[in-house]
Amino acid sequence: MLLDISRLRTGVVDVNRQYAPEAFADLKDDFRVVGPTGVAGTVRRERGAAVILQARVTSSMEVTCSRCLEPFTVAVGADVETRFVPPADFARVTAETAVKAGAVETGESQPSAEDQVIGLAEYRDGSIDLGEVVREQLYLALPMKPLCREDCKGLCAVCGVNRNREHCECQQEWVDPRMAVLAEWKSRNEKTKG
Numbered sequence: 001m002l003l004d005i006s007r008l009r010t011g012v013v014d015v016n017r018q019y020a021p022e023a024f025a026d027l028k029d030d031f032r033v034v035g036p037t038g039v040a041g042t043v044r045r046e047r048g049a050a051v052i053l054q055a056r057v058t059s060s061m062e063v064t065c066s067r068c069l070e071p072f073t074v075a076v077g078a079d080v081e082t083r084f085v086p087p088a089d090f091a092r093v094t095a096e097t098a099v100k101a102g103a104v105e106t107g108e109s110q111p112s113a114e115d116q117v118i119g120l121a122e123y124r125d126g127s128i129d130l131g132e133v134v135r136e137q138l139y140l141a142l143p144m145k146p147l148c149r150e151d152c153k154g155l156c157a158v159c160g161v162n163r164n165r166e167h168c169e170c171q172q173e174w175v176d177p178r179m180a181v182l183a184e185w186k187s188r189n190e191k192t193k194g
């Protein structure tokens with residue numbers, strides 16, 4: 001999934017890559033890529049060794065619902081804009097970016113168009129690893145608490161059925177154990193009285 005940028009000199013070059021889900025089969029995580037994954041946009045050389053990738057990343061991944069434990073699909077669509085620099089420049093550019101951001105924050109300088117670029121990453125051996133770009137977006141798109149639907153009813157805590165699909169007669173509300181003891185005592189009391 002490498003994008004060769006070693007011959008990129010001036011101008012803007014289109015990037016249009018499609019990957020089958022199998023390309024991400026090695027990801028051992030809470031999700032699985034299930035649909036075609038695309039990276040579409042442009043790449044251009046900035047002054048010096050820096051290269052800017054501006055692209056839309058699309059994919060779809062299967063995650064597990066945190067309530068009913070059923071798998072469902074999440075669509076991924078994200079715009080990325082990242083400046084790639086060779087490893088030798090990475091530390092320097094990171095420091096410069098921080099200084100500039102600080103100056104903009106304190107009002108000492110105006111943000112230039114170039115500063116609007118959000119991401120900063122490294123490229124190696126004259127290539128950008130688009131697989132890495134995609135993986136980052138997959139992780140960012142991963143919901144903190146995945147829900148197959150907003151009103152997922154989850155699993156019955158008593159009998160374990162999926163309450164979205166099946167109805168059960170189990171008592172669902174949580175009973176405070178102290179209240180349960182009191183209720184039991186009351187009903188026993190009533191029985192002795194009766």
Ligand SMILES: [Zn+2]
Nearest residue numbers: 065068148152
């Ligand atoms: Zn669910």
Ligand SMILES: [Zn+2]
Nearest residue numbers: 156159168170
């Ligand atoms: Zn039940």
